[in-house]
Amino acid sequence: MRPVNRGPLPTDASGNEINFKKYGDARGKLIERLGETCSYCEMHLDSSLAVEHVKPKKPEGSDENILERELDWYNFLLACVNCNSTKGKKDVIPDDYFWPDKDNTFRAFTYSEGGIITPYAELSVELQDKAKATIELTGLNKRPLNDPKASDRRWINRREVWDIAILARERLSRNDNDVFREQIVDTMTGHAYWSIWMTVFHDDPDMLQRFIKALAGTATDCFDEDGMALQRPGGQV
Ligand SMILES: [Zn+2]
Structure with missing residues (x-):
């Protein structure tokens, strides 16, 4: 899960903070800040x-x-219909979970072959439980098997993108140059699932840096100059 910075409350053309009258009005600003994922x-x-x-x-x-939740900029993220509906109305206690705007969520989970997401095994038992709770809250463990009509395509998409990223890495090893590296960044942007690309290219600091810089809103302070994930200041991981 990509760690993000939503940034401060947006301002209008005159520099005044925007008070959203409806939460839907924040969608455009959120996409600007967090990217289209x-x-x-x-x-x-x-x-x-x-x-x-x-x-x-x-x-x-x-x-x-x-009301103070409905219109609070700092309570907003962006979610697809599957994550949104799985999470639903559960009145979460924030500290029981990891959040992409508060934690370095890239450190909380392991992405592996087949698009599987599990708690990062190096975490303490307590933090692994929070990672597990976060996966369950958002349904990132859902795997509708052999159902081509499944409306929840998150896992199927991850599995496909995993294979695309592996292929890109193999091609890069045969023909390594700057242009191809940039093309891989474009491919990553087009297919999304940033965490999968960060995982597949984990031993290529140059690609990691390119991925970290490629998308709006990535919390760059969660990574060192080699692209290694760091504890987020003030975060649980
Ligand atoms: Zn989603």
């Missing part, structure tokens, strides 16, 4: 990408929307 599964944006409330605007058992 789901903040959780990293699926590429389509028209269904929605403003996601980290703390749900109308949690289970609540009769009406909680």
Whole structure:
């Protein structure tokens, strides 16, 4: 899960902070800041990408929307319909999970062959439990098997992108040059799933740096100059 910086509350042309009247009005600014991908599964944006409330605007058992959550810039991320609907209205306790705007979520999970996401095994048991809870909260462990009509295509997409990234790495090893490296960055941008590319190219610091710089909103302070993931200041990982 790509760690992101949403940045401060956006301002208008006169430099005044924007008070969003409806949360949907923040969508454009969020895309500008965070790029066109789901903040959780990293699926590429389509028209269904929605403003996601980290703390749900109308949690289970609540009769009406909680205004300070509904319109709070710092409670917004972007989510695809699958992540959004899996997470649903569960009234989360933020500290029980990892969040891409607070933690270095790239350190929390391991991406492996076949697009599988698991808690990073080097974490403490407590942190692995939080990683597991985060995977379950967003449904990143869902694997609809042998169902070509499955509406949740996150795992299938990850599996495909994993193979594309492996192929790109093999081709690069045969024909390594700057132009091809840039082409791989373009391919990554087109297919999304940034964390998979960061994993497949984990031993290529130059490619890691290119991926880290390629997308809007990536929390660059979560990585050192070799592209290695660092503990996020103030984060749990
Ligand atoms: Zn998603």
